[in-house]
Amino acid sequence: MILGDLLGVDVHDDGGARLGRVADARFVVDGGPGQLLAEARLLGLVVSPHSAASFLGYERTGLRQPWPLPSIFRWRHRGSFLVLWEDILMIGSSGVRLREGFTAYSPALD
Amino acid sequence: MKRLLGVALGILTAIGGFVDIGDLVTNAVVGSRFGLSLVWVVGVGVLGICLFANMSGRVAAASGRATFEVIRERLGPRAGLANLSASFLINLMTVTAEIGGVALALQLASSVHYLLWIPVAALAVWLVVWRVKFSIMENVTGLLGLTLIVFAVALFLLKPDWGSLAGQALAPAVPAEETVPTYWYYAIALFGAAMTPYEVFFFSSGAVEEGWSIRDLVQSRVNVLVGFPLGGLLSVAIAGCAAVVLLPAGIAVTSLSQVVLPVAEGGGKVGLAFVLVGLVAATFGAALETTLSSGYTLAQFFGWSWGKFRRPAQAARFHLAMIICLFIGLAVLATGVDPVLVTEYSVVFSAIALPLTYLPILIVANDPQYMGQHVNGRPVNVLAMVYLVIILAASLAAIPLMIVTGAGS
Numbered sequence: 001m002i003l004g005d006l007l008g009v010d011v012h013d014d015g016g017a018r019l020g021r022v023a024d025a026r027f028v029v030d031g032g033p034g035q036l037l038a039e040a041r042l043l044g045l046v047v048s049p050h051s052a053a054s055f056l057g058y059e060r061t062g063l064r065q066p067w068p069l070p071s072i073f074r075w076r077h078r079g080s081f082l083v084l085w086e087d088i089l090m091i092g093s094s095g096v097r098l099r100e101g102f103t104a105y106s107p108a109l110d
Numbered sequence: 111m112k113r114l115l116g117v118a119l120g121i122l123t124a125i126g127g128f129v130d131i132g133d134l135v136t137n138a139v140v141g142s143r144f145g146l147s148l149v150w151v152v153g154v155g156v157l158g159i160c161l162f163a164n165m166s167g168r169v170a171a172a173s174g175r176a177t178f179e180v181i182r183e184r185l186g187p188r189a190g191l192a193n194l195s196a197s198f199l200i201n202l203m204t205v206t207a208e209i210g211g212v213a214l215a216l217q218l219a220s221s222v223h224y225l226l227w228i229p230v231a232a233l234a235v236w237l238v239v240w241r242v243k244f245s246i247m248e249n250v251t252g253l254l255g256l257t258l259i260v261f262a263v264a265l266f267l268l269k270p271d272w273g274s275l276a277g278q279a280l281a282p283a284v285p286a287e288e289t290v291p292t293y294w295y296y297a298i299a300l301f302g303a304a305m306t307p308y309e310v311f312f313f314s315s316g317a318v319e320e321g322w323s324i325r326d327l328v329q330s331r332v333n334v335l336v337g338f339p340l341g342g343l344l345s346v347a348i349a350g351c352a353a354v355v356l357l358p359a360g361i362a363v364t365s366l367s368q369v370v371l372p373v374a375e376g377g378g379k380v381g382l383a384f385v386l387v388g389l390v391a392a393t394f395g396a397a398l399e400t401t402l403s404s405g406y407t408l409a410q411f412f413g414w415s416w417g418k419f420r421r422p423a424q425a426a427r428f429h430l431a432m433i434i435c436l437f438i439g440l441a442v443l444a445t446g447v448d449p450v451l452v453t454e455y456s457v458v459f460s461a462i463a464l465p466l467t468y469l470p471i472l473i474v475a476n477d478p479q480y481m482g483q484h485v486n487g488r489p490v491n492v493l494a495m496v497y498l499v500i501i502l503a504a505s506l507a508a509i510p511l512m513i514v515t516g517a518g519s
Contacts, residue, residue: 004187054186056473065476066491 005093006045008052014089014100020049022096024059024107026082045088045096046107048080060109082107117329123252124337129344130396131211132204132303132457134389135450137345138369139518140296141352143362144285146278149346151297155304156342158497160334162468165475165486165494166310167330170317172484177314178410180480181470193470194411196463197307198404203456204308205400206439209235210449211393214366219386228443232436235397239405239432244319244418251395258388262347264376270354278353295511295518298504299454302461304342305501308403310471315406319419324484351376365450405432454518462508464501472498 003025011019024046031039046059057063058073087102140148166177173180178197182190212235213227220227238247284293313334322330351372352363363369366389373385402418409416409428416428443449472494475486486494512518 054189056185056189057477062478063476065486065488066472066495068495069473 001093009096011047011096013098020047021052023048023052023080024055042085044082044084046080046082048077051076059107062110080107081105117332119249120329120333121337122256123249124333125340126252126255127395128338128341129255129258129392131207131393131453132306133345134348134369135453136299136303136457137348138352138363140300141349142356143288144293144296145353145357146275146349147282148297148300149279149349150282151300152304152342152345155301156339159305159309160338161493161497162310162471163313164331164334166314166471167317168327168484169475170314171322171324171327171330172482173480176318176406176410177471177474178311178407180474182411184474184477185470189470190411192466194407196466197311198407200460200463201308201400201404202435202438203452203459204306205404205435206442207449207453207456208393208397208400209439210443210452212390212397214449215386215389215393218367218370228440232440235401236433236436238398239401240422247398251391251398254391255388255395257384258344258392260373260377260381260384260388261344261351264373264381265347265350267376268354275350291511292515292518295515298461298508298511299457301504303457305464306460307463307467308400311407312399312403319417401432401436404435458508458512461504465505468501469498
């Protein structure tokens with residue numbers, strides 16, 4: 001399975017209720033030394049209830065131009081959240097299941 | 111002094127390079143059927159292409175990378191692919207139309223059938239793309255393309271009734287023998303011809319080819335903001351010539367020979383000689399630009415090394431992609447399809463694909479991660495959003511109008 005297969009896959013909570021779809025994967029660059037940068041580590045997945053389309057970069061709250069595009073893209077992704085890798089119970093091409101009592105973080109970036 | 115010469119050269123090549131087969135044919139068709147009543151569309155289109163070409167040049171100068179590369183990286187593969195497929199297919203159609211245009215222009219000059227010229231034209235395009243330095247290629251075709259100014263000269267020599275021309279231009283009305291849908295269909299075609307997507311991709315990739323940096327921004331801006339509007343005036347002169355000679359005679363343009371007819375009438379043999387050189391240079395220059403653009407967009411999407419500043423062996427897939435595109439164009443033309451017809455369709459399909467081309471450019475030009483302090487200013491963004499609405503309206507209206515009007519017939 002590659003990361004591309006994961007995008008757009010349904011996400012359910014522990015009880016089987018549908019929460020949305022995987023819209024993005026969030027990485028941090030803090031692993032072992034790589035060729036150019038440190039190795040990237042998967043921090044978690046961004047789950048979006050209404051659309052699995054790309055945020056087109058508007059997850060960064062600093063981007064406000066050109067009006068009204070940022071508002072439109074943020075509205076498309078209203079209710080989306082970041083769930084950490086530790087909170088993921090199971091991953092498969094048919095669905096992602098989260099652990100009971102997972103924490104939903106804000107997907108916003110500075 | 112050297113800098114001034116550089117600016118002058120840039121402006122001149124921008125003027126000469128502005129007009130391509132799409133502008134030539136569409137303006138002449140429109141002039142011969144609607145007079146100057148659609149001239150406002152050229153104005154709208156030219157302002158639009160100035161806006162987005164300038165933005166795209168700024169992205170290239172600020173990030174050191176071509177716009178499409180940034181789009182692919184920043185907006186991801188899906189948005190990139192939508193952008194690529196729209197732009198690339200239109201571009202392929204335009205390559206075909208331009209090569210057909212070169213062949214038709216050579217037919218006018220030599221009386222040898224255009225189908226015989228087509229392989230010659232395609233081979234010549236390939237040789238130049240393969241061998242000739244980018245700056246030489248741009249400057250030679252751009253400067254020779256300037257001979258199309260003969261359309262403006264011919265318009266004066268034809269001694270038209272300026273009052274009635276101005277009346278058509280300033281108080282646009284649908285001529286009695288044409289319908290309202292046809293009028294709007296051709297408005298969209300003209301808009302598409304002025305705003306063809308390859309121009310922005312070529313402009314930004316060209317900026318990388320020539321190694322622009324932020325210091326060259328002023329010159330790039332001058333090239334666009336002076337050169338393109340003057341090129342737009344050339345388009346208007348083409349429409350004007352057709353409006354003065356062909357409209358009263360009831361000749362609706364369907365071939366390239368009819369496009370040059372007014373110049374022959376107004377400018378005689380000398381005028382004809384100039385216009386033939388101009389036609390070959392303009393279509394050949396545009397054939398080079400569109401062929402390169404197809405290579406640029408493909409290579410930038412798939413992450414191949416690209417550019418004429420590299421030796422062909424170091425950008426093998428880029429060159430191979432262009433060869434394949436030329437062969438596809440050749441194959442289409444070999445069916446005997448009329449290049450003028452291909453052109454007329456290509457400008458309308460251009461208009462249809464425009465939102466997918468220009469929305470990503472706008473988003474990227476607003477991203478400080480790539481642009482630093484050179485992100486779009488507020489007035490540019492407001493204007494660009496207005497244009498996106500126009501572009502979207504034109505794009506949505508194009509196919510229904512095409513069906514209703516039978517493609518303008």
